[in-house]
Amino acid sequence: MDLQELRKRIDSLDNELLSLLNERMGYVKAVGELKRSQKTVIYRPEREKQILDRLGKLNDGLLSRSAIEAIFLEIFAVARNLELPERIAYLGPEGSFTHQAAESRFGGMSEYLVLPTIHSIFDAVETGRARFGVVPLENNQEGMVGETVDLLREKELHIAAEVLLSIHFGFASFNDSLTQIRRIYSKDIAFRQCSTFLREYFEDNRVELIPVESTSKAAKLAFTEPESAAICSHIAARLYGVPVLFDNIGNSDQNRTRFLIISKDFQNQKSQADKTTIIANLPNTNKPGVLFDFLKDFYDRGINLTKIESRPLRQGSSFRYWFFVEFEGHYEDGPVQEILKKYGSLMKVLGSYVRIS
Numbered sequence: 001m002d003l004q005e006l007r008k009r010i011d012s013l014d015n016e017l018l019s020l021l022n023e024r025m026g027y028v029k030a031v032g033e034l035k036r037s038q039k040t041v042i043y044r045p046e047r048e049k050q051i052l053d054r055l056g057k058l059n060d061g062l063l064s065r066s067a068i069e070a071i072f073l074e075i076f077a078v079a080r081n082l083e084l085p086e087r088i089a090y091l092g093p094e095g096s097f098t099h100q101a102a103e104s105r106f107g108g109m110s111e112y113l114v115l116p117t118i119h120s121i122f123d124a125v126e127t128g129r130a131r132f133g134v135v136p137l138e139n140n141q142e143g144m145v146g147e148t149v150d151l152l153r154e155k156e157l158h159i160a161a162e163v164l165l166s167i168h169f170g171f172a173s174f175n176d177s178l179t180q181i182r183r184i185y186s187k188d189i190a191f192r193q194c195s196t197f198l199r200e201y202f203e204d205n206r207v208e209l210i211p212v213e214s215t216s217k218a219a220k221l222a223f224t225e226p227e228s229a230a231i232c233s234h235i236a237a238r239l240y241g242v243p244v245l246f247d248n249i250g251n252s253d254q255n256r257t258r259f260l261i262i263s264k265d266f267q268n269q270k271s272q273a274d275k276t277t278i279i280a281n282l283p284n285t286n287k288p289g290v291l292f293d294f295l296k297d298f299y300d301r302g303i304n305l306t307k308i309e310s311r312p313l314r315q316g317s318s319f320r321y322w323f324f325v326e327f328e329g330h331y332e333d334g335p336v337q338e339i340l341k342k343y344g345s346l347m348k349v350l351g352s353y354v355r356i357s
């Protein structure tokens, strides 16, 4: 087949794809109308996962699983916008890893609200300025983002979904020679994650490490200030046009961050693989066995705990704690309900959502 013929066939398939996509959107619109009349939520991550799993199994062509996901996540994002345009708030500025996480789930077509702090994301979702918020929860090298965890306890919001993102840091600067660099901007967590690189290249401590709110703000500063550099994402360096001098400078190439999509709604149905997040306000944790008994309730029911993190209660000068707890399963599962009933109002369920591994 010559080029002309190949392109003719591609054109004809594209015509079919377009008409099929439009037909699909017709049904999506009808689903949207149903949901509006029943006052249920538009975003159904468990349904999207079901579609992706089914297509993944069905697929015997050239497309990889991640290619199918990329194409269909964009289709879902367009579909959701057709059902009801929903604004998504994320921790900015543009080019942050949170931006990347938001786009990976809500696509390039959604309307985004870029906000400067985690607190402001929670506020935007709480007041309805945004339907969803995307916030970092934990990094597999550094642990939890305290502000997110504490706000989850404080506010009446829920977790709709989680997103896992591989974090690759670059070293970006307009200065070709490292000796010209006097200041390096980044997030404090990123300095720690790139400590080996910093020690190796800036061992004499003649540079100042200046923490800022986000790695994309760091890229912006590296763009405007001479004698400076940024440790930031590729997407941020590209956004501000700062050349990346060294790539992948993190201590670990297994570096991943987990983000949460928060919303007011709490309606995810069960999928094949769910995770549930709860806040456990255990009574008097200074008494022997209180935490043990609580954990035993999970053990006895064969529920796999995936995380338990203590956080300060901040009550006077005492050292007392509450717990951020995650486990496999859905909050509607019988054994989970038994535990929730046993502890009553001491437990707050933040959400059950599709587990990403």
Ligand SMILES: O=C(O)C(=O)C[C@]1(C(=O)O)C=C[C@@H](O)C=C1
Pocket (backbone or CB within 6 Å): 028, 031, 032, 042, 043, 044, 045, 047, 048, 051, 075, 076, 079, 080, 083
């Ligand atoms: O099935 C639904 O509930 C839909 O709204 C349709 C659809 C889709 O495009 O397939 C769109 C958005 C939801 O997040 C899940 C699936």
